[in-house]
Each structure stands twice: as C-alpha cells, then as structure tokens.
Amino acid sequence: MRISELSRRTGVPTATIKYYLREGLLPPGRPTAATQAQYDGTHVQRLRLIRALAEVGGLSLASIRRVLDAVDDKSLHVHQLLGTAHYALGPTVTAPTDDPEWTAVRDEVDAFIAELGWQVTPGAPARDLLTQALLALRRLGMPTPVDDLRPYADAARSLATRELARLPDDVGQRDAGRRDAVVAETVAVTTLYEPVLLALRRLAQEHESALRFREDLCTEEDRAQ
C-alpha cells in the first residue's frame, strides 16, 4: 500500500509517518519510485504499536525507541523484553543520594519484596517508584506501614500470574512470526493494562464513594432546599 493508505488505515497523519520513518522508528517501505514506497501489514502493526505506546502508555519517543529496539533485537528473551518495557514506562524516579529517610524507606521496600518471596532485580525501577510513594504518604502524616501494601501486592500478584500465563509457552528465537506475536502481547500487557487498572480503580472508587456518601449528600441538598 502507499503511504496515504497506511495513513488512512492507522489514523496516523502522513507527516507523522514520515517523521517516524526519518527517525527510524518505522522501517522503510519497499521503494517503487524515486519518491514512492510500498508498505505492508507489518508497517500497519508497527504504527499501531507506536501510537499505543505514545497515547495509551504515555511513553516519550525516546522511550518508544528503546522498546522498539528491544522488540527488534531477536537475541533478547521475552523476560528481558519485559524488563526493557518496565524501564521505558516511567515515571523515572531519581533516588536522592543523601536522604536518610529515603534510604530507610527503600530498605523497608526491599525487605517487603524479599518477604513476599518475589525474584526481582535489585535495580528494578519500580522499587524506587514504590519508595517514593510510600515516603510521600508518610511525610503527609499517614503512617502507612509497609504491611498496608499487602492487599495491593496480592492483587498485583494475582493479575500478573494471569497475564504471564497468557503468553504462549514456546517463546524463543526459533519461530520469527510467533516471536513477533508474543513480543507484541508482552509489550501490550505490560503497558496497556496499566491504564485499564488505573481507570477501573478510579471508577470503583467513585462507586464506593457514592455508596458511602450519597446519603450524606442528599440529606445536605434536601436541607438546603
């Protein structure tokens, strides 16, 4: 297909496609004339992945490039690809170098993960993300013992078990087509289910809040009349 058709099928403006081509995020099409090229289904799929990572995952172009490089590196295992996606996702938390409170909370986080029996690399950025949130909660005067996080850990574990179980067994470097499918699924499951979970938690919060407070609200409104 021509670039105009590629644009029509993906909803991505031609100028943006050209930009991705120049930046090397999208592989070049098959040249058919000096200024024309043919694109195929792999370009459609790649463009959709770029847009999903940018719009739904909120990734910067630099982060998308890192993920795509990992996707294209056939020597990488799915486990390593997942790690790359996690690193790219952000937000990037820079741990302060000389904050004893930070260090103390980070130690608690590490102990908590060890207690859960989770095998996680010591440098996993999510450890800092968790430290930052926990420290902020405590500085706001909320005690938040690390054990308060257990229900979140249990929910996260149960969802992750289900997510990883979805990936087919015979991953690997052997079957290129199959690898592409698994890779797309891995990146999607990592990045695109985050907003799913966030959105559902906010909706559930609104519902619980309505159950809890609606009566108060109605009474106050009634009284105001």
Added chain:
Amino acid sequence: MRISELSRRTGVPTATIKYYLREGLLPPGRPTAATQAQYDGTHVQRLRLIRALAEVGGLSLASIRRVLDAVDDKSLHVHQLLGTAHYALGPTVTAPTDDPEWTAVRDEVDAFIAELGWQVTPGAPARDLLTQALLALRRLGMPTPVDDLRPYADAARSLATRELARLPDDVGQRDAGRRDAVVAETVAVTTLYEPVLLALRRLAQEHESALRFREDLCTEEDRAQ
C-alpha cells in the same frame, strides 16, 4: 518559622516556595516585617501535599491548583473532592468525535460498568481512559473481550472498598481540623496509591516472568558457554 526553615523542613528550595506563594498555591505567611513572614505547620503540610501531587502523582501545576481549590472549598463534600482529584489526575483522553470504532468500544465500556452495578457519572474521565486502552489493545490484534477486564475490575473494587472504608465516618463541614485530615487522606489515597499499585504490578510481573522464563534463560546461557 522563617521561609528558610520551611525550606529545610520540606526539602523544597526557597525559590520554589516563593513561586508557589506568588502563584497562590501556598497561602501567605503572617507578615513580621516588610520582607519577612512567619510560616507554620499548615504551610509545611500544604507544601508536602503540593510536592506529593507533583512528584508522585505527576500532576501539572494547573491540575494541582484545581485540587487545592477543591481542598480549600469547605462547601465541597468528600465525594465531590474525590471527583475533582480524579479529573485532575489525567492522563486526559480526548474522545474523537467521529470514530465509529471508538463509539462502539465506549458503548461496551458503559455496558460493562452498568453490568458491574457501579454508580459512576456518565462523564467520568476514567470511562474514556478505559475505552482508549481497550481500543488500542484490539487494534494491535488482541481480541480483549470486555469480560477479560473482570479480574481487573474485581481487584479494583476490592481495593477501593478498603480505601473508602479507611475514611472516617463523620466527614463534613462541621469540624474544620477533622475535615482537613479527611481531605488530605482522600487526595493521598486517590493519587498516591496509584503508583503503589503500578509499581507492585510491575514487580509482580517481573517475578512471574522470572518463574516462567528463568529456566529457558539459564539453558540458553549454558548452551552459549
């Protein structure tokens, strides 16, 4: 305390505090001389809330201002405050006006929420957030029937029930000190537990992936030796 002490206690640079004062995010201190003012514990608490919303919640200054205006509006009920925090959190998804695929998925999302029995306003931005993620997954070739979201909805509901149960019962406009505590807790629970949940899900994914693929990885590394 002087502004230098306020800076020391919160870790926020004096220049940033002055900026927040100019922008009205932080209420002025009690003037003690032409160029000096005294600040107190409420300033410490407010500064920590601003930093937590900015750094952990990832909110823009404009969004923080909206949340703080709601916090300061004593006529608002906690239920309305939660809504304000949800609106401010982002990411902001702009629903396309003439995309039949979007409309179809949005209808499914609305039907799913109705089926769950959740009382959620029709304009809740999380509906669009969910629609966007679901549509992106499908466009990437993953079928993702809306029923696949049920485990996420169940986990979200169970966490939200717990979160709302933490808020004390006698919220309201009557006791100002108590209202401030509840308000801080509401904003914190809404915004700061999101990164907690995200971080734990990534850590759990890494663990599950290690369990699932480590053997593969080791075998491949062994073979390479």
